[in-house]
Amino acid sequence: LCNYKKNKAKDGGVQMETGKGKCPFEPSQHYTAVMAVDKVLFVPTSNFLGTLFDISRATGLEQERIRTERSINWLSDPEFVSSAFIQQSADSNPTGDDDKIYFFFTEVAKEYDLYTKVKVPRVARVCKSDVGGMKTLQRRWTTFLKAQLVCEDKPSGQRYNILTDVFTMQHTQGDPSSTHFYGLFTSQEHEELSAVCVFSLSDINKVMDGPFKELKKTCENWINPEPIPTPRPGQCLNNALKAEGFESSLKLPDKVLTFVRDHPLMENSVTAAPLLVRKRIRYTKLAVTQAGSGEEPTRAVLHLGTDRGELHQVAVVGQNATLLREMSLFTAQEPVNNILLHKVELVHPSHIVWTSSNAEGCALYPNCEVCARARGLGCVWKEDASSDHTLCSYLFAQFSVINLSAVSLLTLSPPERCHPSPRELKVSMGLHLLLPCVQLSPRPCSWEHPPHRHTRQHHSNLEVTVTEETLGKYICTCQVHRHNYHQSFSQII
Structure with missing residues (x-):
């Protein structure tokens, strides 16, 4: 049972708003909610028996509190795991498109004519300004659309159809169109199997703008419906629709509302290949941090909680995934x-049992060279705030495992230059040496050495013929993420 603080009462007390329709009756029931910028709450809930489900606008003006149609074609025994409010920015929204809310869940598919219940992961979308229809879909969403999410490893044919968690990340700060959704999946047949797939906002919207799926009752086959009425069913209000006289969803024609009522499911699916697959491990929660800019490849670090109380950190660069750390x-x-990813100063004691840990998996790398090699894992060589030493540390300072959901990242100062101690080599005259230099990025490495002509560079390594004039100090400089890493040698006889 939940209550929400609303306003001060006339007697100076606090007037409370009931939690009915805003949170589940059963604490163990899957639940998610999201609040828009104007403090309007969008939430999926069920009735007391857990037999009827809906997605509703649960706060705000009473006449604008609308919900989904209670039909198995709209929601079929869903298990919600996450939701996201995507606000359009004025700079990237010349069409005046409405803000949108996305819900992620697993439900029993009604499009498959099978004896067993087939579960499929879904993403559903509604528009923030939707207030329902005038006659058809009164106090119901007129913009509710849903599509199937497909996380499939095509070489093996393994499909992961149970959605466990979703983490929303904006890849470019301030650009809502760069939003990606990292989904954590398992399989209906193999529970000890976990996978992570990432879906872009643009791919989801592309499917929502595509063909609709329809059940033709004469032969029980799903086909694409024709014709689609105008204006397009399920689309959000924009400048073009308002110019045509559709300033509100209340003014949409009944044929449009009837169509969207009967065709909430899209024909195409949003597909992705797994970034990560782990056998004999069941992941329960997922958080993602990101690093990389400019010419450097974007790298994501997945923080994965297990059903056994462990935390796994996995770095993903392109199509390559590397296990960075496992901890109990x-x-x-x-x-x-x-x-929960958070700034250190936001940690407070709570009655909720939780544990925190510095994300210092990078501390396993003892020197600047191996730390620089692990830059794809989010490691940087930087000064330790509590000492005068430089250490290999994770780019994001701290995370906690806690029953809350908010994200803010703490970005640390850029790494310092590496200055390793010189290595002395005993050599003899006339000897041919190949001095190694580890190239840690696509940027070339350069050598500083005594002025002579008895050297030749092979990629990043340097070939040297030992003479009296070639004795001295050799320094190889490689640039890594806009900072320099030095490797130095000196020769003695």
Whole structure:
């Protein structure tokens, strides 16, 4: 049972708003909610028995509190895991398109005529300004559309059809169109199997703008419906629709509303290949941090909680995934219920049992060279705030495993230059040497050495013929992420 603080009462007390229709009756029930910028709450809930489900605008003006149609074609025994409010920015929204809310869940598919219940992952979308229809779909969403999410490893044919968690990340700060959704999946047949797939906002919207799926009752086959009425069913209000006289969803024609009522499902699916697949491990929660800019490849670090109370950190660069760290969080093997990334100063004691840990998996790398090699894992060589030494540290300072959901990242100062101690080589006259230099990025390495002509560079390595004039100090400089890493040698006889 939940209550929400609303306003001060006339007697000076606090007037409370009931939590009915805003949170589940059963604490163990899957639940998600998202609040828009104007403090309007959008939430999926069920009735007391857990037999009827809907997605509703649960706060705001009473006449604007609308919900989904209670039909199995709209929601069929869903299990919600996440939601996201995507606000359009004025700079990237010349069409005046409405803000949107996305919901992620698993439900029983009605489009498959099978004896067993087939579960499929879905993404549903509604528009923030939707207030329902005038006659058809009164107090119901007129913009509710949903599509199937497909996380499939095509070489093996393995499809992951149970959605466990979704983490929303804006890849370019301030650009809503760069939003990606990292989905954590398992399989209906193999529970000890986990996969992570990422879906872009643009791919989801492209599917929502595509053909609709329809059940033709004469032969029980799904086909593309024709014709689609105008204006397009399910689309959000924009400048063009308002110019045609559709300033509100209340003014949409009944034929448009009837069509969207009967065709909430899209024909095409939003597909992606797994970034990561782990066998004999069941992941329960996912959080993602990101690093990389300019010419450097974008790298994501996945923070994955398991059902045994462990945390796994996996770095993803392109199509390559590397396990960075595994650690136990609890003394008992209890599942990780949530992962919160936060600034250190926002940590406060709570009655909620939680554990925090510095994300210092990079501390395993003892020197600047190996730390620089691990830059794809989010490691940087930087000064330690508590000492005068430089250490290999993770780009993001700290995370906690906690039953809350908010994200803010703490970006640290850029790494310092590496200055390793010189290595002395005993040599003899006339000897041919190949001095190694580890090239850590696509940028070329350069050598500083005594002025002579008895050297030749092979890629990043340097070939040297030992003479009296070639004795001295040799320094190789390689640029890594706009900072320099030095490797130095000196020769003695």
